[in-house]
Amino acid sequence: MFLPYLILLFAWAIYPLAIAIVTSIQSSRAVPGGGIGNYLFVINEFRFFPALLNVTIFLAIYLPAMLIMVAGMSLLLDSIKTRYTVPLRLMYLVPATITGSVAVLVWYFMLEPTYSPFAGLLAEIGWTQGTDVFNRENLAWIFALIAFSTGAGNWIVIQYGSLQSIPDDILEAAKIDGASGFQTAMRIKLPLIKKYLVYMLILAFAAAVQIFVEPYLMSSVPSALGVANDWSLNQLAYNLAFRGSNLGAATALSFMLLLLCVILALWVIYRTDFFDEAEIKRKKKEAKA
């Protein structure tokens, strides 16, 4: 029963991992010695540091925005009567369906002043032409906005779900003790959903550090041409592989990103109690049986 999955696991996770390691130490024209040289080549590549900086700035905008908005909005949503939240929740889910290449398309039109429904707002900050918006300084903000709009609503609804599962007796006890709605939210509800928020941040970080499609497609926009080209680390890996035909350095870079995500995954599994609860539930069942 486990065999089909085991085959897929080997074929599309373990084998690629082995390939990444082997290819990343292969010799190439740029690094005849191969080995660790490929890793050093990537780190010393002139586009590496700017790309790392870009992705770091993007993460520094995107992750705090996610944390604050998702925590705040889900607590707010939880503070009103359940039946009124149904249409709100459905509306929050809508942007999550606009992902990947479509998200880039839609947000191009949302931000290009000629088309934008927010043109008035953009004009307020002095942006009246495409070149005012799609330029080097703004790209990290634009990608953070796209990532945020795709992920936030989704996660607000999910965190709302976890808030709804807080036992009523805890909340009633707080009420009897005289806690206000705000105090209950900050002192009781927030700590109880903290680990789900951490889990969300880890997943968001792992996905965001791999950003590719947004900057790649944005480089088709005239004013971002040339600026969005080697913008992210994954784009650099792609360009090293296909334009620089340096597969060793490309896989070295992609293996470093992969390793970062694996370390994060191990941290979630062993250092947080996110997956413990599932285990405890299972153990309880077993103990009963």
Next chain:
Amino acid sequence: MTTAAVRRKKILSSNTPIGKSKEALAKVSKWVILSGFALFSMVPMTWMLLAPSKTQPQLQQDAPLSFGTFEGYITAWNNLALFQDARILQWLWNSIWYSALQVSVATAVALLAGYALAATRMPLQKPMLIITLIAMIVPAVAFVLPIFVQVSQLGLYNTAWAIILPGMFYPFGVFLAYIYFSSTIPKELYEAARVDGAGEWGTLLRIVLPMSWGLVGMLAFFSFQANWVNFFLPYMVVNTGEILTLPVGMGILFSQTPALNPGVGAVALPIRGPEIALAGLIVTLPILIVFLASSRLLVRGVLAGAVKS
């Protein structure tokens, strides 16, 4: 919050007139923020729904969220079909049959593996579970470049299989199924089936599966969501237009038509804003329908095992 708790809150806080007006103010600002964010959430989708109804000049000059004509959609579609002999139909068909195959195999495999992990005695159960968790947290994008090297070695480069096969690996689904089979289905059921002499397969197919259609729906939902919009992998492993999928086709429309960049592509090609918005709509509508129809599955799935809902 229970209705009883809400009622109690009302009684407690409306005792004084100051409490009353303060509470009203808090309530109003809550609703302003909540519905403001809801409206903001709807803008991009609304724009995309309306854009194909207009012509390119209307798109630039009329109010951004205004409606053109119903004929606009037909015109936009006809224009879109001019791109490389209705290539978009090929992309649409590819996306449909690739993801149908991926969703059915991924769902079946995840169901079996989750069941094996949760309900049968198998060697290395714990390490397998840990590996699955790691694979589930690491985003699929991280494997794209090594998979590219791999499919080139296997001679699958530039075939549909290079897109389809990796999408069948679905560790998140295995974990969901594992949680479901180990916490929702009572342990006694497996034991009773075993006592009655039903084998593992018989227990799963005849007893457990008929109780688990909710799980099957959830597995199919998340697998569809991941595969339908996948961009990086198909883009890397295929470079022939006929084999590509809709999301990558969108990228081609970006760079080879005047849609975003008036200077690009054949001058006569009438693919502009309305046409590319229609293409985006074709990618998005299936997910939107699936999403809204099963929003409860989403909440139950992502925090599986940790949250009841």
